[in-house]
Amino acid sequence: MRLNICHLYPDILNLYGDRGNIITMKRRLEDRGIAVTVDERSIGQPIDIDQYDIFFIGGGQDFEQEVLLRDLAAGKGRDIRAAVEDEKVFLAICGGYQMLGQYYKTWDGEQLDFIGAINVHTIGAKERMIGNYMYRTTPESGDTIVVGFENHSGKTYLGADIAPLGMVLQGFGNNGEDQTEGARYKNVFATYSHGSLLPKNPVLCDLILQTALRRKYDRVEPLAPLDDTLEHAAHDYMQQRLHKT
């Protein structure tokens, strides 16, 4: 078995160690004897969506998102929409999450038209939503507690056909108003969690990997357990700290 990962815009969208998510996915697959390739695709480099099973997009600031608009309009946006509809697995963080949506209206009134692969939109606010936070994923996304770090001024609102990834237990999440966090559409997992997300949330990581294996190989049996003592210790420490705040 082999999974091919495409890391989109690694040189532009990579805040707060988002790249650690790629390292974690790779490691957790290889530890189970599953082969992995990771390709990086940035501005001017076309993507052959059939070649990949998982796409990863990290976070970036408003300016960096703006820089990418032309590249997205030149073809990548269309390819990403097709990959999402084809049920490829996506993990998108913060700025990358916003970019999968319809548009982003910055706090000073500029509208950036994004990919429109998922029916969400983002409105910039003057106040930033910053801090460690946690949420419980919905039953269809594993019903597990995720700890992360958020830092965004964009408030994201979900369209009627889009489920949240989870519900906020502590912190802001999508917009600080409706308790929702992230988005789940087909095999897209989108979230505001930097930090990076997956090293300290191994249950979510395995859910994402399992989703990709099911899509590609129809493989439904659970992944072999790994020794996650350290991962769980990091997760549980943050969870306890956040419970106290």
Ligand code: GLN
């Ligand atoms: N530019 C976006 C915002 O501030 C995303 C920031 C990020 O990816 N951390 O809302």
